[in-house]
């Protein structure tokens with residue numbers, strides 16, 4: 518099992534770790550700051566330093582409770598002490614987009630009745646898409662949702678990561694928004710919850726910024742219709 522430092526603190530850019538196993542160019546460490554692909558968030562990339570050399574980390578995946586790091590080249594000699602360093606620009610962008618999606622989700626969810634629900638999302642380094650089940654969707658509605666999200670961003674809400682028991686988690690209204698989500702929480706011993714203070718709380722395994730202000734500004738690029746009820750919103754974040 519790999520200790521997942523990215524779940525405890527999304528802002529760690531560098532850490533020292535020990536090599537646990539290596540198969541070809543796939544490495545496993547005792548702990549990692551590299552986020553593995555999952556939950557609509559792409560993996561981190563970066564480098565590791567070992568044996569006086571530098572190796573590119575090109576892909577990170579989860580395998581059971583372990584995190585596997587695919588490197589370019591091979592570690593020829595046994596290395597124990599390894600420095601990990603993530604590509605911070607890429608990660609920070611993923612953090613901002615991930616938090617932006619939670620804010621949009623909160624706006625949509627807390628206006629239920631008027632709107633529909635989010636069914637999926639995908640983050641890229643320079644954009645994201647959010648899929649909805651919306652019986653009645655329009656550019657105007659999408660713009661209203663983005664406008665409300667930007668109002669929340671400007672209010673500078675702090676964001677906290679909490680670890681709760683499944684009973685505590687299930688007692689929070691709306692924490693799990695689907696029946697499969699509730700079932701999953703029941704099975705977990707510890708539930709990681711992302712709380713945007715005064716706005717939203719969700720069980721989540723992604724990396725997030727510490728304050729909504731860091732998202733800066735969401736811009737709607739386009740909307741797409743993927744079916745009668747399935748609609749998509751493409752967004753970008755303002756860089757400054």
Ligand SMILES: [Zn+2]
Pocket residue numbers: 556615619721722723
């Ligand atoms: Zn999330």
